[in-house]
Amino acid sequence: MTVSARTMAATVTVTGLSRSYGTTRALQDVDLGFDRGITGLLGPNGAGKTTLLSVLATVAEPDAGQVSVFGLNPRIKAERVAVRRRLGYLPQELGYHRHFTVAGFLDYMAILKEISDRHLRADEVTRVLTVTGLERLAGKRIRTLSGGMRQRLGIAQALLGSPDLLILDEPTAGLDPEQRLRFRELLSDLPGNPVIVLSTHQADDISAICPRVVVLLHGQVCFTGTPAELATTAAGRVWAASKRDESVYLSWRGGDGLWRNIGDQRPAGAQAVTPTVEDGYLLLSHAAGAR
């Protein structure tokens, strides 16, 4: 399916989206569609991931282009509020009122999400604490929490009100391997099949939970497809060898002690290996950098 065909059919769409910060063009004419389920955004720092997610979360306005969220236009104030009623958002730099307790902060966020009844709020706060495994920390001050715990708290606040659209900017940053596994399980088990868009630097997060992946490079969409399709872009160009080869694009030593080489030419003595999502992503990054 082409990007535009995918965009037309999707629940959340952006078309011709551009946004600059001063002379830096963060997004350039981006067309994308997001269906229900999880879409992973891959890209290096400065690729435009956070800007795109900020626009989807109605926090930033694009310079040009259209955004449609469940048929609502965020440019119109009433529709923007309607979008926010269906939104859960985890920004990359999440600020906390440090004097709040964990439950107090979630209570505060639940009010901002218009859950004004005290008992309903307590139930909702209890629910998100339970699903994120933070229930034992309900009375702890946020300033006493570790980075990973705070990240889980950020995820918990995004889940308040069971949103239809979940925007998560690097949700696995700061989580240890066990917490990441639990987070993946949590996202996969969310009821109601919401639209989830998450950005990450971790290619294994994409492989594990995202049926769709978008690669953003220099503010432009370089790839949309499944993780398997992304991996396939590097087919026949990934080689395992006992030594580094200078002729390839990229080369690094893996955990097995072998050098993983990405290049068009087979290095001497190297064997072709099955490419991963990371290989495909690195190859795309290299190609974009070479342009």
Place this chain on the structure above:
Amino acid sequence: MTHIHDRAPDCTGYSEKLLAAYAAGKLSSTETWSIEAHVMACATCRSDLSAHVDAERLTRNRSALLVRLATGEAGLARRLLRRCRIPDYLVTLLAATPSLRRSWLLSVAGVLAVVTGEAALVRYDVTSSVPGGYIGQDFLVPFVLLAPLLPLAGVAAAFIPLFDPAYRLAIAAPFSSLTLLLARAVSALTAAMIPVACAAFLLPGPGWLPAAFLLPSLAVCAIALAAGTVISPLAAAIGAGTLWALPVLLLTVSHLPLTIVGWRGQAICAAAMLAAVAVLLVRRDRFEFGWMR
């Protein structure tokens, strides 16, 4: 030592049906108390009862209890606001206002104490050295300068994003930014005006002094909010503060700083406040942050 399977001496055991009804919370209060008194002393029945307890429900109830305890916590500001019959949800939102925190209010009180004390000392010294006891108004200059600026600082802290660490989250939430801003601004203004009025009452100045700073403070805060719809909130607060400080300093040259809170000054403040409120009403959408540059 009590073993987990130790049976109380008088225990004849409970039927499975009765224990299940207890675990489900379906018994009368008398039956419930009777079973509870017994299981406290009988490890065997406690063990039998545990088989009927829904562990998931127990965990849920425990979490709910923890949440109620954690969110019911009441600091000084919260208790005061609740006493004023402000709705619970609004109290929680206001509790996140930096200028309503104890440390902020103590700082305001501290500054006022220093200014008031200094004014009293200066007046005493001058009075004792001037024949006839007449003195000018110069000793009031620091207070006149600061009295509206302290409430302004409180209001500014309530609406400058820098002071709200969860600002981005608040933008992406559906709750009205304008409502949040106004609620915080009004409460911050009120909280700061009380010590200002108290300090003015203690100052050796004219009797109307405690009431004299209400209108100027309202005007300066309204101007800051209105300007915040055009320029950045920080620049708006600094601009509004300068609008107050400049005439005060100019009047100081003529040794008449109280002129600015005299009837002409009050009239100008009232007009400025009304104009600022009108601008605020017209441009209120600018406070619905997000989806803007």
